[in-house]
Amino acid sequence: MAWKLMPLLLLLVWVATLCSARDRTDLLNVCMDAKHHKTKPGPEDELHGQCSPWRKSACCTVDTSQELHKDTSRLYNFNWEHCGTMEPACKRHFIQDNCLYECSPNLGPWIQQVDQSWRKERFLNVPLCKDDCQSWWQDCRTSYTCKSNWHEGWDWSSGVNKCPTGATCRTFESYFPTPAALCEELWSHSYKVSNYSRGSGRCIQMWFDSGQRNPNEEVAKFYAAAMSAGVTLHGMGGFLLSLALMLQLWLLD
Incomplete structure (x- = not known):
């Protein structure tokens, strides 16, 4: 009889390992593994200009924040004004x-x-607040570009991005007819426009007042908890199904 219980004991060990393999705090207060990111966040009291809201806990350095404000930054040799x-x-x-x-x-x-x-990591489908996206599109609709995906397809022969052969400079609105088209297609779906607005605690704000608490902390905690709950439920569902099948086989034997 005891030998028949061995598969069930092994299954219990497997489930326990699955459920404890990744704690949701692994998803909080982290920096991506990318070219100019720090290995872990920390204070940067002198962050420049529009990067200053992150000065209490930042994945960027002061030098990086300064370069981000230049039309053609040496970080990536990327020119917005192409x-x-x-x-x-x-x-x-x-x-x-x-x-x-x-x-x-x-x-x-x-x-x-x-x-x-x-880079070895990127972010994908970040739920960007819908009003942030709408403002971005509204303020850029009359500026000009020649591509709808800025991640790839440029002419880099000069060392700086230029429009590829055959590409035509037209208004942003021509390439991005809706706010969602701009925010989601520009960087290969780094963002996904949320149905929520700023201050809801359910969408990432692109920017916030440097004198206020970072509202994106609450958003990250919410989604990290939801993701961890989903993994746990998925693991337990598989466990219960496997357990039921093994019990049935054991009883029929």
Whole structure:
């Protein structure tokens, strides 16, 4: 009789290992494994300009924050103004976008592994607050670009990104007819436009007042808890199904 219980004991050990394999705190207060990110977040009292809200806990350095405010940063040799002068209101959103990417320690629930020369991780489908996305699109609709996906397809022959052969400079609105098209397609679905608005605690704000508490901390905790609960329920569901099947086989033997 005892030998018949051995498979059940092994299954119990497997489930216990699965449920404790990853604690949800692994998703909180983390930095991506990427070219200019710190290995772990920490205070950076002198963060520059629009990166300053992250000064209490940042994945970027002061030098990185300064470079993010330049039209062509030496960080990536990427020129926002590849189709002429970008409207200042539009440029402000791109600086905020870059500051969030480089500085935020609150993107852990959406970090994915990638195999790229300049980074080993990226974030994917971050739930961006819908009003942040709408403002970004509204302020950029009359500026010009020549591509809808800025992650790839550029002419890098000069060392700086230029429009590829055959690409035409047109307004942002031509390439991105809706706010969601801009926010989701620009960086290969780094963002997914949320149905929630700023202050809801359910969407990531691209920027916040440096004198206030970081609202994205609450958002990261919410999604980390939801993801961990989903993994646990999935593991327990598999456990119960396997247990039922093994018991049935054992009783029939």
